[in-house]
Amino acid sequence: MSDKSNVMNVSRETPASAHSGYVMLLVLLAITVIGVWAIMGGLPPVGASKFEKLAFIGTLIGAVMASVFVMVGFYMVQPNQGAVITLFGEYRGTDRTEGLRWVWPWMIRKKISARVHNVHSDKVKINDLRGNPIEIACNVVWRVADTAQAVFDVDDYKEFVNIQIEAGLRTVGARHPYDDMSDEDETTLRGSADIINAELQAELNERLRTAGIVVDEAGLTHLAYAPEIAGAMLRRQQADAVIAARQKVVLGAVGMVEDALRKLSHDGIVDLDEERKAAMVSNLMVVLCGDREAQPVVNTGTLYQ
Template sequence: MRDFSVGMNTSKESSASTFNGYAALGLLVVAVAAVFWSIVSFDAATSGPVHGFALILGGIAALLILPGFFMIQPNQGRVITLFGAYRGTDRTTGLRWIWPWMGRTKVSVRANNVHSERVKINDLRGNPVEIACNVVWRVADTAQAVFDVDDYREFVNIQIEAALRTVGARHPYDDMSEEDETTLRGSADVINAELQAELNDRLKVAGIVVDEAGLTHLAYAPEIAGAMLRRQQAEAVIAARAKLVLGAVSMVQMALDKLSADGIVNLDDERRAAMVSNLMVVLVGDRDTQPVVNTGTLYQ
């Protein structure tokens, strides 16, 4: 387990104090109306200081209120700062308002889907393989995503490649031995779960959670693909031959037992061996056999 937070202050998301934007919009309408009334009804002869105060206060209020509006859509948040200091995150959807001198950074907390580039790595046995994955991730802590890493999206892309290399190097591409071990090709569920855990461990410093991760491409590198294909074909032929031989031996045994049990013919050891040889050739051979009719005795 790695801990990227050693030596730095880890941020933590908290709720920000913002205001209802519709209430602020009502105040803005009042301020604009006061300014408009002051201008329309102004008369140098009859107007008193009320018009001047209404014009000044209405203008200042409008200038303060207007820049403070912002909109938050579903599954979005705004990180609020005051002169560089974190003041919380607002996740309340709709029209919101805050003092105009406070900073607002928009952060999406929606699920993101990333398909990585193909990466060439060496598996546990040193064979070069090409591997790629698909990752579904989202921001869980907006403060960490904004303040603890420089660019959290680029950080995710780099860590995906690093996690692919780490997980791919832990296991062989395929099982070349008789042992039942985890392989990249034959243990998809295990590899995907391990990749997801590796990514969550790497991305927790940025406040990011991986909901799903899985391999989308897995193949030997082109320089060894031909040799590995021939090896797989040889293994398939060997497995088929082994199964065929086992079946042929069972059939020969059944035939000899049946002949002896029914008393059809009694064979000595030499003739039994010859019959076994002939039956095995017929059952295991790749080509059709040509029968030979024996017109003499059994021993000629």
């Protein structure tokens, strides 16, 4: 038999049965007019009986109590805001109707903003998939979708959001390497921004679903190696850049040498044997791939001297 005590009771938002505050405002005005009329025109005359005096005092007290009763039930609902209403601890619905509203005074109203919130997380130091320490931060756009879950299913939904953002950022950051150090085409934190942002948004939506929170946008705003390895990783990136540049230079030089040999042979300018071709290729490669300008040497003899 399953243990039902470990199953969380998930709340669901329902509409509240609130009333228009403008109608109740007219009722309050009518009660006020009656009270003023009772005071101004219903004062007991001198020598009135005790019953008439008590009736006047009772009417006056009743008018005041009725006015206070009506006034306590008023509340305002701003655009993109909801009022969570409870009765003696029992959830009675959420009022999302804008304007002046009214409920019975013994009902508790707690206002929850359904507007979009923007949170920029602090820099978090984590280890990527390869164990390299990195610093990472993100920006998250979120809003309350279910006010009942936000109020009743978590203790403090704003603090819950901040904690889950950091936890989700750590989880996603640890799934991938910072950069691609191999020839394999894999997802990296630096080179696959769209994929990482979508994964972070999905991770946060899964974590914040318990609180009735929806994440509309999530993206990395800071990504760097930790200071203790930043210098070594910079040298590695510089070495990669040098190697890539050298490869491009060599490939270009090989193409130029092939074109030169083909042109010389096609036009019959000079007839070179294999040994002389190898020497020419060596000289051209040195000239084209060298870091410094080549110093020309004038040969005053024959081609083979």
